[in-house]
Amino acid sequence: MRIKIEREVRVPDPIKLERYRRTPDLGPRILFFSGGTALKKTSTELTQYTHNSIHIITPFDSGGSSAVIRNKFKMLAVGDIRNRLMALADQSVLGNPAIYKLFAYRLPKEADDTELRAEFEQLMSGEHPLVRDIHAPMRKIIRNHFIQFADIMEDFNLRGASIGNIILTAGYIGNRRHIDPVIYIFSKLVEVRGIVRPTVNMDLHLAAELEDGSFVVGQHLLTGKEAGPITSSIKKLWLAENLGDSTPCEVEIREKLDDLIRSAELICYPLGSFYSSVVANLLPKGIGNAIKGNGCPKVFTPNTGTDPELMGHSLTDQINKLLYYLRKDDLDNIAIGDVLNFILVDSVNGIYPGGVDKNEINKLGIQVIDCELISEESAPYLDPALLSKALLSLT
Structure with missing residues (x-):
C-alpha cells in the first residue's frame, strides 16, 4: 500500500527498514505516549532498527506493587517506567545481562518478613548471587542504591517487590525527588536503547x-x-x-518534555489501555501545543479486541475522544491536522468496535492506512514486528 505524507511512501518499506536495521544508532526518533505493558514487545522489536525512540510514560499507576511504593513514599509511579526501560535494554552479551537479571528480579511473595529482610541484607552487602555476578564499579553503584533504600524503608513491605522499582525509588529520593537523574543512571546500567521519561514528575x-x-x-x-x-x-x-x-x-509539562516532543520524527498514540495509558499522557497542559509545534506525521494505532476502558466506544468515538484531549490546550487554534494525520489499522484481521468507518474518518481529514498488522501468531492482537515495520516506514 502507498500513502502520501510529503512524498510517496511505501508501508512497509523494505529499503528503509534495511537501512535502519544496519545503523540503528542513527535510527529515527519515534515518540510514543503510552503505559508500561501493551507496547513492551513492540519497544523491544524497535531496538533492532532504532536506538533513538522516545517513550513518554504515564506515572499514575495506583495498583499492585506500584501502589505500595507510592503510598509509602508519596511519589509518582515508577513501575511502568522500569518496565519500558527493561524492554529497551540491551539483553545480549554486549550489554549488561547480569544487571538486567537483577533489575528484573522480584523478591518472593511467599516469604515471611524475616526471610525477606535477610535477602535484602544480602543484596545490600553484595553477597546475593545476583549482585556478586555484577562487575565493579557498577556493583558498587547498585549497592549504594540498596543502602539508600535501607535508610528510608522503615516498615516497607518487601513481599513481591521489584528490584528495579527499589533502585528507581532509592535514586529518586536520593536525588531530591528528581526522576531524570536516576533514569539516566538506570539507562546506563542496562544499556537502554532509547529515551524514557514520565509525563510529569509529580504524585498525581x-x-x-x-x-x-x-x-x-x-x-x-x-x-x-x-x-x-x-x-x-x-x-x-x-x-x-x-x-x-x-x-x-x-499541571504543566516541563520544558524538557516539550523539547522532546518537538524533536520527534513520528508521533504515535499507540495500543494500550485507551484512557489510562494513552489519554492519561495527554492531560497535562502543554502537550497539545508541543505536538502542534512539531510538523512530523502523527499516527493512532488503536487496540484490536477488547479494552475494558472502551465500553460503549466505537473506533470513531475513540478518534474523537483522542482529538478532544489533543486539542484541549487551544481548541480554536489547534487543528485536527496539527495533532493527528493517520490511523493505522488491519481491517481484515483486526477486531475494532463499530468497525472501521473509513468515510467518517476521512471526513475528519485523517487518512486510514489499512495494512497487515496482525499475524497468525499474534491474533487477535497487533504483531510487534509488523507494527514496528509499519511505523518505521512512516518516518
Missing part, C-alpha cells in the same frame, strides 16, 4: 466521570485488572492530587 492520580454520573479516582479502578471492569462508559478524564478526592488539578 487519574480521575474520571462515568456516563452514569459517578466518579472514579485511581488508575487501578479504571483498567479492570484489579477491581473488575467499570460498569459505565468513561465520559471524561482528568488529574487529581489524592485518591480520596476527585477535585481536578492543573
Whole structure:
C-alpha cells in the first residue's frame, strides 16, 4: 500500500527498514505516549532498527506493587517506567545481562518478613548471587542504591517487590525527588536503547466521570485488572492530587518534555489501555501545543479486541475522544491536522468496535492506512514486528 505524507511512501518499506536495521544508532526518533505493558514487545522489536525512540510514560499507576511504593513514599509511579526501560535494554552479551537479571528480579511473595529482610541484607552487602555476578564499579553503584533504600524503608513491605522499582525509588529520593537523574543512571546500567521519561514528575492520580454520573479516582479502578471492569462508559478524564478526592488539578509539562516532543520524527498514540495509558499522557497542559509545534506525521494505532476502558466506544468515538484531549490546550487554534494525520489499522484481521468507518474518518481529514498488522501468531492482537515495520516506514 502507498500513502502520501510529503512524498510517496511505501508501508512497509523494505529499503528503509534495511537501512535502519544496519545503523540503528542513527535510527529515527519515534515518540510514543503510552503505559508500561501493551507496547513492551513492540519497544523491544524497535531496538533492532532504532536506538533513538522516545517513550513518554504515564506515572499514575495506583495498583499492585506500584501502589505500595507510592503510598509509602508519596511519589509518582515508577513501575511502568522500569518496565519500558527493561524492554529497551540491551539483553545480549554486549550489554549488561547480569544487571538486567537483577533489575528484573522480584523478591518472593511467599516469604515471611524475616526471610525477606535477610535477602535484602544480602543484596545490600553484595553477597546475593545476583549482585556478586555484577562487575565493579557498577556493583558498587547498585549497592549504594540498596543502602539508600535501607535508610528510608522503615516498615516497607518487601513481599513481591521489584528490584528495579527499589533502585528507581532509592535514586529518586536520593536525588531530591528528581526522576531524570536516576533514569539516566538506570539507562546506563542496562544499556537502554532509547529515551524514557514520565509525563510529569509529580504524585498525581487519574480521575474520571462515568456516563452514569459517578466518579472514579485511581488508575487501578479504571483498567479492570484489579477491581473488575467499570460498569459505565468513561465520559471524561482528568488529574487529581489524592485518591480520596476527585477535585481536578492543573499541571504543566516541563520544558524538557516539550523539547522532546518537538524533536520527534513520528508521533504515535499507540495500543494500550485507551484512557489510562494513552489519554492519561495527554492531560497535562502543554502537550497539545508541543505536538502542534512539531510538523512530523502523527499516527493512532488503536487496540484490536477488547479494552475494558472502551465500553460503549466505537473506533470513531475513540478518534474523537483522542482529538478532544489533543486539542484541549487551544481548541480554536489547534487543528485536527496539527495533532493527528493517520490511523493505522488491519481491517481484515483486526477486531475494532463499530468497525472501521473509513468515510467518517476521512471526513475528519485523517487518512486510514489499512495494512497487515496482525499475524497468525499474534491474533487477535497487533504483531510487534509488523507494527514496528509499519511505523518505521512512516518516518
